Amino acid sequence: MMIFHDKRIRDLKRKVKLLFALSLALVFLLPATVYSADRLYFVSMVEHDVFSGDPQVLLEWGPLEGNIPSGIKAFRLYRQTDSGPFVLLDEISYVPATPAGILDIILGDNDERRRADLLNVLNDVSSAQTPPGPDITEDNFHFFLSELLDPASKNYNPLQRMLLIRYHPGVARASGLAFLDRDVVVTSKYVYMLTAITDKDESLPIGKSSTVLPADPTLLPAPTGLRQVRVADCSSIKKNLDDLRIHFNWDVPVDPQDISLKVLAYGYDLFWAEKDMGTVDLRQGIPVGLHKVNTKPIVVAGPAPATGADSYLARDSEENHASGPSWQRGQHFFYYLATRDMAGHYSMTGGPLEGVVVDTQPPAAPWRLHTEELSQIVEGHATPRLALVWDQVNPINYIRYFGTDRAICSSDDKQVCTAPSEAACVNEAAIQCTDLDVIKYHIFRFLSPADAASWGTDSDGDMWPDNLEKEAGTDACDPAQMPHNSPPARLIATLDQYDDAFQRSLADKHRQMYYVDTDLDVNDYNRVYYYRILAEDPAGNFSPLSPPIRGVLYDRTQPVVEAGMKALDCGNYFAEQQMTELYREPDDILTLVDKTGKAGRFIFRRLCVGGSTYIPDETVLSGRMENGFAHITAASLADGECESTGCSGGFVTGYKVLFYDERNLPMTEASVVLNMAGLCAAYHGAVILDGLCLWTDITPGMVASGPVQVCAGLEEGETARVYYETGGEMSPVATIPYNPDPDNNGQSCIEVADMAGLVTSDLCMGVRVFSENHVGSGMYYFNCLEMMPAAGGAMPPPPIVEGLYSKENAEAEPYFDLRWSAPAEGQAAFVIALKSENTTRYQTIFPKPADTSGQFSTSLMLNGVNDLDKEWCVRLRAISTSMQSSPWSQETCATWTSAEPENLAWPRMQEPVETGSITAFFMNEQPGFGRPALVLSSDVSPLLTAIPCDDGVSCLSKVPVCDGTDVCVKKILEDDQWYDEPVNFKNKLACNYIEPMIAAKNFVLYRQEEGKDFVQVSPLVKDFTCDKYTFLSGGGSTIGEWVTYYQVRDPFYFLRHFEANAVGGVEGTTGVAIDPAVATGTRMIFLDRYPYVYTSTIRYKIVFFDPETGEPKTIRTSNWLTLP
Incomplete structure (x- = not known):
């Protein structure tokens, strides 16, 4: 190695001092938006030789962004040992090594694991080429790698070259961008400095390391901020991006003080375990039970986006879990993250993080929702309540209700998978799985069907639908923001799936959910509400809302009874004088006419008055009624009666006629007014006796022989039920609808016929009023009636109605021509009941005694304004001479029409x-x-x-x-x-x-x-x-x-x-x-x-x-x- 002395060393030291800050900025400055091409990194790493175990320092440099300036031909590396001078270690040519040089560098690395990883990466690169390249082995990898590093080669790719340099230190050395210092001792400390060599000169220092201690191998800190994230946010459309997956993010170094850490980190490896393995050290190997998620290191350029489909750095899914627990929604796993540095070593390990396989599939909507009415004891009083009932969402109930027309492919306690047929169960595309893993139900109550129908999808789980949050201006993806800053008032309850207080069992494994809406009180009676229910699974997914179900809390208050009963009394008679000659015979001075056929005799009397003493009336004439008539003539009177003008001891005030029946019981009487000419000097008209059937109030001990009329005061929507006593119990016999009758003080009335056929002696009746909600009052009892026994024979048979015909008289007045027959002879009268929708009219007909044909008819006059174009029904009953009533005849109905309808032809049928x-x-x-x-x-x-x-x-x-x-x-x-x-x-x-x-x-x-x-x-x-x-x-x-x-x-x-x-x-x-x-x-x-x-x-x-x-x-x- 070469050592600098004298002036050259002094100049170099001065330059180092002057540019130290600048070199730090170039090496450690966080990259800005736009990068210059001369910003380089210079990093050092301490490791141990795999064979000898001796320490060695790996030094690497390269561009932070862009390319190394084209004028640089080589790099010079200087080393300072302890406090000594900087000494030139080596000059590294910035020219790719030859295949032989590459072979020497890689094989001389002594790290077989690192070399095997490189071969795997090169094989991946080769197979991805078009056409695919050769299989990479230890015999040919150096030739293939040489082509990848040579800018003149067709296989050269700058980005790929950069990744390979950072992946393996041998590739960096073969590219002239790294140096391995094996000549270090553990007792010393070192500082390294890097300069660039151009054609003209050596540059100022472009990189200087911090103090390197060979005794302390480089160990990167554990990655921080490992967390599970969702990439679909709250979007219901994109929710499948998260389903059955786990997405991860972590903190990526971006601050200026962390730039060396970012440079030293090549990528990341993510591991999963089925249980918490505590603290894990991957430098000694991957422990049993820990499995790698990624097949290649996860290389990241910076943090992931905050939102969107790419807002994650790693993802785990089912294909990474061939062993261990099955990959299913809601399954928990534990994750560890480690940084892989540029030398291929692992950092300290981050984690464990407990991750959950994301479940975005909503459960099935609740089904068979309906309402029930019940009564609860509140403060000692029975209180009406409205309950909601639906099938508990579980596989047993789902298969019972929905599985009859589909084949069951599989089922467990969380879901059921079906297909159109058993054969289709082998086709994954034909299988439909339904999520039934429910833990809660949310119940909503609405005031109108429109409100219920407009309640849409809730994406953020705050119980407010997105459409209403949009109208209110709140964020539909932020559960902390909601209209009115509170949950909706329509949400009335949330039930736990497993709370026995809200369950009831119908059969083995067939359970229903049951909720009583106790918020409703008397102010809510008869008001219609609409209910919808959401089911929620453990992952917080909401089912679709159930269809709206209508519910009403009916008023069950007992109505008050105001009622009365009347009997039809046909024993009422009246007589009046009419100035008519219709019944007169030639010698008559007064004609008596009996239209009832029941008068047996008469008395014609003179009314007398005295002074202060009582003077009785005087009988002028008495006699029998023959065939319904009595003709009083002058010859029939006693001598002197025609001339008599006064009474014995008094004077005459008037005359009257008294009628008696065959049993000599009084029937009625009528006053007679004489003409001025005197008793026998002129005809005084006819005194006509007639009968009338009247409804008479029931009095205790009253004897009745005909029908009874029961009336009750009803409100609109109410009805009344009429009962009679039989066998010691009250039995229903008729129902009174709401039909107020002005003639009965606005009460609704009904005629109850055939009472004599119901009981043999006493008739005891009662009535109960029922509200529109079918709540009945207590029984209201009437006075009992004594039924008239049959006298002189059995009950007469009912008349037979032969026809009801539309007619008009000469004045064009409409009427019904009613024709009937009497199966038995000797009927004293017939009672006719003509009934329309709102009224019933009664009429009594007395047949003439001479009429023994058994055929009868009468005209029932109609009002031409109010009685036409409506249905009228008629029925009759016969009254015998012993006052025994027959049952009512069958009812015959008709609508008055002026013309008979055309007959329809019978359709032709083909013979089989x-x-x-x-x-x-x-x-x-x-x-x-x-x-x-x-x-x-x-x-x-x-x-x-x-x-x-x-x-x-x-x-x-x-x-x-x-x-x-x-x-x-x-x-x-x-x-x-x-x-x-x-x-x-x-x-x-x-x-x-x-x-x-x-x-x-x-x-x-x-x-x-x-x-x-x-x-x-x-x-x-x-x-x-x-x-x-x-x-x-x-x-x-x-x-x-x-x-x-x-x-x-x-x-x-x-x-x-x-x-x-x-x-x-x-x-x-x-x-x-x-x-x-x-x-x-x-x-x-x-x-x-x-x-x-x-x-x-x-x-x-x-x-x-x-x-x-x-x-x-x-x-x-x-x-x-x-x-x-």
């Missing part, structure tokens, strides 16, 4: 066509026992033999055998019910092949016994049924295997394998036994379970119906069959 025959036989099950049956298919044994079912066994083996010794169609017990034994196939092809072979579908079966007509022995049998049945095998707390069967489980079609002994019966026309060949083999049959007579001869007819029109289309008839 006979298309062939079908075979009937007797199915022997035990000696002397069996059933008639029909053959519906050919023998399908060959088909089922060719189809494999369980474990390669043919499907034919699954078909029950009928051999004539046992019941052919057996019963099995399932869930406490008996069912016909099904046929189970594990291969759907069995059903697919059988169905086309069935000869009868969409039919009704009829059976005819010889000498009799056909009778129907089946409903409409539409189609053959082969159900898919999926169930979970195993039991206990573990989930077993999902098993799928395809079941022939039709209530009318039975698939059985018949042997010859099972086929019986005799041909009805020939007496020859049925040939067993018609039914032997595997057949689909129809089993006739309708009762039959032994030894009878029968046959069947199948009527096939068109599935679109429902009309009979074709017919097939069986052979005659004589049963055993």
Whole structure:
């Protein structure tokens, strides 16, 4: 080595002092936005020789950015030992070494691990070339590397050269940018200085090291700030960038004081372990249980972007985990990070960091959400409550509800994977996995369907949807920012998935979530709310919102009863004098007319008044009513009555007529006004007796014979239920809708008929009022009635309505012509009830005594303004002469129209066509026992033999055998019910092949016994049924295997394998036994379970119906069959 003396050394020292600060700036200054080409780094590293263990100092230099100035031809390296002078160590030519020189440098490095790493890197470079280069070995690597370092070579790449120089110190030495100082001792300290040689001169120092101590090998500090990051932020569109991955960031040196650390670090290696391994030192090798994530060192130029898809420095995914725990969402791993320096050595190790495999897949939305009403005891009082109920999100419930039409490929406690069919389970693209790992439910309540529908996606998890945060001007990706600085009022509850207080069990492993909305009180009665629910998984992912469900907390307050009851009293009579000659006979001075037919006698009296003494009235004439009339003539009066003008002892104040019935009981009376001419001098008109049916308030002990009217004061939406007592209990008999009647003080009324048919003596009734929410009041009891017993015979039969016809009279006034007949004679009256939607009109008709035809009619006048174009219904009841009421007749309804509607023609139906025959036989099950049956298919044994079912066994083996010794169609017990034994196939092809072979579908079966007509022995049998049945095998707390069967489980079609002994019966026309060949083999049959007579001869007819029109289309008839 060469040592400088005298002036040259003095000049060099002065230059070092003057430019020391500048050299530090050039070496250690943080790169700015724009770099100059002459900024170089100069670093030193202490390591030990792999073979000898002696210390050695590696010195490297190079451009921080850009290129080394083109004028530099070589570099001179000076060394100061302890406090001695700087001594020239060597002059290093800035020219790439020859292949032989490269070979000497790399092999002389003595570090086989470092050399093997270099060969791997060179192989990667070679394979990436176009076309691919040669395989790199120790025999040819120096030639290949020489081409990569030579600027004149076609394979030269400046960036690749720079990376190779920083990757391996031997490549840096071969490029003239490094020097290995092996001549050092551990007891000394050294300072190194670097100058550049140009064609003209030697430069000022361009680099100076800090003090180097060979006793202290260079060890870079551990990387700091290792952390897991998300690259998709809160974007729902880009969330799959994070799913099933772990992204990492760490602190990259960027400060000026850290520039040497950045230069010394070539790259980083990231490691994973399945558990926390504590402090790890990678300088002694990679310990067992630690696995490298990256296959090549992670080279970074600077920190990652703050946001976006590239905002990470490293990533771990499933391909790096061939061993250890399975890579799945939510799985935890522990990570370590180390810096790989320019000499290939590891720094101190950072970590461990506990990372979690990111889960961005939302769970399934809650399903089967509905509301229920219940009552809770609050402070000793029953309080109405509204509850929300939905299926707990778990694999068992999901498969029960959604797994019936898809094949279950796999399932665990977190997800279920399905495919359209079992065969598709091998195709990964066809498999759909549903996340069911739920830990919370968030319940929202809305005031309107529009509000519920507008509640959108929440990206940041603050429970406010993005659309509303945008309107409010808050950041939809920042959970700390939200409208009103608080969670939404619509969020009413958050439930824990595993909180038993919010669960209920319906069956084994079938659990429901149950939440009572206790915020609602009496002020919320009858108000409609809408509820939606979010499910949340352990990773904080939200499911889609459940569809809005409508909920109402109904008012369950008992209504107050205001009610009354009346009885129809047809024993009311009135009489009045009318100046009419309609009933007059030639000699009459007064005519008495009885329209009720019940008057037996009359008394015509003179009213007398005295002075201070009482003077009784005087009878002028008394007599009987004949055929409803009494004719008072002058000749019928006593002598002197015509001339009499006063009373005995007084004077006359007037006249009156009194009517009595056949039992001499008073009916009514009427005043008579005489003409001025005197009693016998003129005709005084007619006194007409008539009857009237009136609704009369019930009084205690009242006797009734007709219907009753019950009225109740109702609010809109309320109804009332009418009850009567029978057997010691109140039984409902009628319902009163809200229909206020102005004639009954606005109460709603209904007529309850046939009371005499409900009870035999006392009638006790009551009423309950029900709110619009179906809450009933207590029973309100009425006074009891005594029902009038039948007198003189049994209850008369009801009238028969023969017609209700629209008519007009001569004045064009509308009316109904009502015609009816009375099945029994001697009816005293008929009560007519004419009812529309809002009112009921009653009218009493007294038939003439001479009318014995039994045919009656009357005119029911209508109001031409209010009564037309609405439906009217009429019914009648007969009143016998003993005042016994008949039941009401059947109701007949009509709308008054001026013209009869046209009749519609009956559609034409095509006669069904006979298309062939079908075979009937007797199915022997035990000696002397069996059933008639029909053959519906050919023998399908060959088909089922060719189809494999369980474990390669043919499907034919699954078909029950009928051999004539046992019941052919057996019963099995399932869930406490008996069912016909099904046929189970594990291969759907069995059903697919059988169905086309069935000869009868969409039919009704009829059976005819010889000498009799056909009778129907089946409903409409539409189609053959082969159900898919999926169930979970195993039991206990573990989930077993999902098993799928395809079941022939039709209530009318039975698939059985018949042997010859099972086929019986005799041909009805020939007496020859049925040939067993018609039914032997595997057949689909129809089993006739309708009762039959032994030894009878029968046959069947199948009527096939068109599935679109429902009309009979074709017919097939069986052979005659004589049963055993």
